Amino acid sequence: MKETKKQLSVSAIENGTVIDHIPASNLFNVIQILGLDKIDNLITFGTNLESKKLGRKAIIKLAGIYFEDDDINRIALVAPEAKLNIIKDYEVVEKSIVKVPDNIAGIAKCVNPKCITNFEDVKTKFKVVSKKNVALKCHYCEKITDQEHLVIV
Ligand code: CTP
Ligand code: ZN
Numbered sequence: 001m002k003e004t005k006k007q008l009s010v011s012a013i014e015n016g017t018v019i020d021h022i023p024a025s026n027l028f029n030v031i032q033i034l035g036l037d038k039i040d041n042l043i044t045f046g047t048n049l050e051s052k053k054l055g056r057k058a059i060i061k062l063a064g065i066y067f068e069d070d071d072i073n074r075i076a077l078v079a080p081e082a083k084l085n086i087i088k089d090y091e092v093v094e095k096s097i098v099k100v101p102d103n104i105a106g107i108a109k110c111v112n113p114k115c116i117t118n119f120e121d122v123k124t125k126f127k128v129v130s131k132k133n134v135a136l137k138c139h140y141c142e143k144i145t146d147q148e149h150l151v152i153v
Pocket of ligand 2: 117139142
């Protein structure tokens with residue numbers, strides 16, 4: 001079931017954004033991070049599609065929605081290989097890849113159980129100290145949260 005023009009597993013869209021190459025296991029994290037459950041536009045998605053690179057990938061198609069770079073880069077923690085396709089009149093007019101940002105607010109939990117963000121109503125804040133194997137340094141307690149311990153808020 002490869003996503004080809006001959007046979008799309010998820011219908012083509014006329015205008016909007018296609019987020020492709022999301023690891024299937026992180027589809028719902030992406031939906032949560034982008035707040036897609038709170039918007040009224042037409043959204044279609046497919047998951048457990050075959051992918052050479054990812055094994056199983058997911059794809060999200062958003063009609064009439066275009067993201068700012070800052071917004072889309074928020075998904076880089078859970079979908080570092082995601083590709084963005086901007087669609088106008090059924091054609092792909094722009095492609096980009098997500099980039100792990102230098103700083104992250106919210107999204108992830110701090111690994112340190114004693115961190116203020118884990119027992120008071122304080123939003124997490126991190127400096128990204130490694131982008132390849134993501135490592136986040138907490139602004140409050142300075143502990144490092146690595147990829148393996150990454151929990152999405
Ligand atoms: N797509 C869509 N609606 C359109 C055009 C494209 O939903 N009107 C989707 C395709 O299904 C695909 C993605 O947008 O998932 C990118 O389209 P395209 O560049 O044509 O596909 P590929 O070349 O396979 O993309 P890539 O190799 O860059 O991942
Ligand atoms: Zn902390």
